[in-house]
Amino acid sequence: MGSSVSKAALGATTDVPTEPEPKHLADLIQYINETNMSVEHLANVLSEKTGSSSWVVVFKALVTVHHLMVYGNERFIQHLSSRNSLFTLHNFLDKSVVEGHTMSTFIRRYSRYLNEKSLAYRLMASDITKTKRGTDGMMRTMNTKELLNTLPVIQIQFDALLNFNANPEELTNGIIHAAFMLLFKDSLRLFAAYNEGILNLLGKYFDMRKNQCKESLDLYTKFLGITSKLAQFLKVAEV
Amino acid sequence: MASRWQGMRSSVRRRSLRNQEQLEDSKALQSVVSHQETSTLGSLCRQFQRRLPLRAVSLNLGAGPSWKRLETPESGQQDVQGAARSAKSALGAMSQRIQESCQSGTKWLVETHVKARKGKRGAQKDNSLPAHSLTQKSTRLSRATPVHSTTDSWERGHHYRSIQMGLRTPQLRRSRREAAFQSPYSSTEPLCSPSEPDGDLEPVGAGIQHLQKLSQELDKAIMAEDSSDMTVFLIHD
Numbered sequence: 001m002g003s004s005v006s007k008a009a010l011g012a013t014t015d016v017p018t019e020p021e022p023k024h025l026a027d028l029i030q031y032i033n034e035t036n037m038s039v040e041h042l043a044n045v046l047s048e049k050t051g052s053s054s055w056v057v058v059f060k061a062l063v064t065v066h067h068l069m070v071y072g073n074e075r076f077i078q079h080l081s082s083r084n085s086l087f088t089l090h091n092f093l094d095k096s097v098v099e100g101h102t103m104s105t106f107i108r109r110y111s112r113y114l115n116e117k118s119l120a121y122r123l124m125a126s127d128i129t130k131t132k133r134g135t136d137g138m139m140r141t142m143n144t145k146e147l148l149n150t151l152p153v154i155q156i157q158f159d160a161l162l163n164f165n166a167n168p169e170e171l172t173n174g175i176i177h178a179a180f181m182l183l184f185k186d187s188l189r190l191f192a193a194y195n196e197g198i199l200n201l202l203g204k205y206f207d208m209r210k211n212q213c214k215e216s217l218d219l220y221t222k223f224l225g226i227t228s229k230l231a232q233f234l235k236v237a238e239v
Numbered sequence: 240m241a242s243r244w245q246g247m248r249s250s251v252r253r254r255s256l257r258n259q260e261q262l263e264d265s266k267a268l269q270s271v272v273s274h275q276e277t278s279t280l281g282s283l284c285r286q287f288q289r290r291l292p293l294r295a296v297s298l299n300l301g302a303g304p305s306w307k308r309l310e311t312p313e314s315g316q317q318d319v320q321g322a323a324r325s326a327k328s329a330l331g332a333m334s335q336r337i338q339e340s341c342q343s344g345t346k347w348l349v350e351t352h353v354k355a356r357k358g359k360r361g362a363q364k365d366n367s368l369p370a371h372s373l374t375q376k377s378t379r380l381s382r383a384t385p386v387h388s389t390t391d392s393w394e395r396g397h398h399y400r401s402i403q404m405g406l407r408t409p410q411l412r413r414s415r416r417e418a419a420f421q422s423p424y425s426s427t428e429p430l431c432s433p434s435e436p437d438g439d440l441e442p443v444g445a446g447i448q449h450l451q452k453l454s455q456e457l458d459k460a461i462m463a464e465d466s467s468d469m470t471v472f473l474i475h476d
Contacts, residue, residue: 133458185464188326192457199450202443234327 005031009042012064013049015056019174020064025071028064032072039079050087050111055094055103059175062087062110066182069117074127081122087111102170109164110179116160117186120153128154129189139196144204144212147197151219154194155226161187162229168239184237191230198223326460 008027012020032039049061069077080086089111094100121127131138142150164183171177201216208216 133454184323188457188461188464192454192461195450195454195457199447199454202447202450231327234323237323238327 005037005042006045009045009064013046013057013061015054017056017173017175019178020060020067025064025067028068029071032068032076039076043076043079043083047087050089053094053096055092055097055100055107056175058089058092058094059103059107059110059179062107062114063175063178063182066110066114066179069114069127070129070182070185074130077118077121077127081118083118086115086118099172103176106164106166106170106176106179109160110183113157113160113164113183116157120157123153124150128157128193129186131193133192133196137196139193140200142197142200144201144208147201147204148212148215148219151194151197151201154190154197155219155222158187158190158194158226158230161190162226162233166236168236171236180237184233187230187233191226194223194226321463325463326457 004027008024008031012024012028028042031037031042043065046061046065050058052058052061065080069080089108092107092111093104126138134140139147139150161183164180166176166180171180198220201219205213205216
């Protein structure tokens, strides 16, 4: 891996409590998109940074990974999804500073979402937020069996996204704000795909067997619940 | 004098006999009518007793403003806020409408699945036209105005279900139903006609249309956000 990319990765994950600098992120995106160099080492550097005890470094590393998943070539998320384990931050807690407690909660939730996002890529072999939409899109043209397998995966990813559950008064620094913006971006695309899947499901409902109908009704009921939670999420994004 | 009394007595007797005959006739008629109505209504009541009440799906959303067209973005932050605002208002308005329709739609999906499959199988045997999508079917049916002059047990059942679900029944359907209750013998249509569940498909069709509209609005919000991203990247470059 080039020294400039290493510098960019380390520069994006310093202990300065501000969001990762756009120039470092742009360098990393350029490396992923415009070269055929391996992304493994880059992923290793960022994964190592999530092992830090400082919430600032960990949160910035997660934001950088998310940014590369969203704006980078699919080969980055493809590599992450091929790993045995991604982020093991379910017990993370930084008690050294005042805001460490609160930010640690968001770090645990955020890392869970990124894990679900990678898992969803592994299960569907594609990034649902980047798939083609519309009447000839992926979700609209799926058959019944694929729909019944795919929609629960989307629901789990969505649940993890909405579980970030930040209020406007909790977005107190640039790092959590950057994380929230990336989650907002994902939420729109994820819900657009989810909505198209539900439309397809309703269209196929009357041709389904009884057990498939039961599953479809469950999926539809969950869809309604997620819709109302998303409305709350968007209220925060509006502020 | 005696003849006058006799005349009066005979006229009174004739009047009472006539009244008696009228009473007997009306009783006979009522018993026949009530027997027929009782048997039809009884079978309907038995059908409805078998239907399980479903929990209403309630969405905790306040009233949202009407969706406004997205304007050309000027800066990154305003664009994101605008995209969030438009997506939120579209979602809020759509969720409210779906909340009203999903209760009846979900119930109808559960209750009429079997009937629809039977009807479709029968229709497929007779009809050589290709199968329509659910959206087209529901749109066509929701647009169709009922032109039959009499009702049947299907509509009576629907009326009963509508009361249970708290839906407002259209005036036309109510007046036709009242006419049928007054004179069921005027009906030349069969009592059961499951091939025209126009009222039952309305909530599902409306819900699907709302989802389609939401899909379009989400696409617009995503495009607006993408264009703002491009602006930000260009500025940094």
